[in-house]
Amino acid sequence: MMSDIFSSFDQNIYFFSQKLWFSMFLVSLYFNISLWMKPSFIYMLMMKNMNFINKQVSLTLMKFMKSFNLLMVSLFLFLMTINLNGLIPYMFSISSHLIFSILLSIPLWLSLIMSSLLNNSIKTMAHLLPSGAPSWLNPFLIIIEMISILVRPMTLAFRLAANMSAGHII
Numbered sequence: 001m002m003s004d005i006f007s008s009f010d011q012n013i014y015f016f017s018q019k020l021w022f023s024m025f026l027v028s029l030y031f032n033i034s035l036w037m038k039p040s041f042i043y044m045l046m047m048k049n050m051n052f053i054n055k056q057v058s059l060t061l062m063k064f065m066k067s068f069n070l071l072m073v074s075l076f077l078f079l080m081t082i083n084l085n086g087l088i089p090y091m092f093s094i095s096s097h098l099i100f101s102i103l104l105s106i107p108l109w110l111s112l113i114m115s116s117l118l119n120n121s122i123k124t125m126a127h128l129l130p131s132g133a134p135s136w137l138n139p140f141l142i143i144i145e146m147i148s149i150l151v152r153p154m155t156l157a158f159r160l161a162a163n164m165s166a167g168h169i170i
Contacts, residue, residue: 050077075108086164096164101157109153
């Protein structure tokens, strides 16, 4: 069952998949504990960290996207929970799979690109052309920059999956 270094990536082990579901249930129970109990020190510390993340996201230029702070905080907590689950020995880590990082990166990337195009399309298009480039080279630079923007989520997803897999193997 656990005979090689790649067996930790086998999601078909029934016992460990039950453990994963139960641990995710415990984490969701922990984050919602303030609904029926007095907030503890750990909960207050967690809320302080969430407020810090919220403040850092608010300092960026995401003022036009009203729910971006909530998205970033929930995405951070989701990824933190999954990655902490991956630290448990012999636990199946979903974050080391390519499909997981692709399914997280493409919708987030697409929403940011679409919102920047809708809010300020002229400024977004102006970022495609580097300043100081020769005029005869401008059409090629715009095409190359568009291709690099389109390929970026896939390359980052591949890098993240490769790093996570290598980290779990080592």
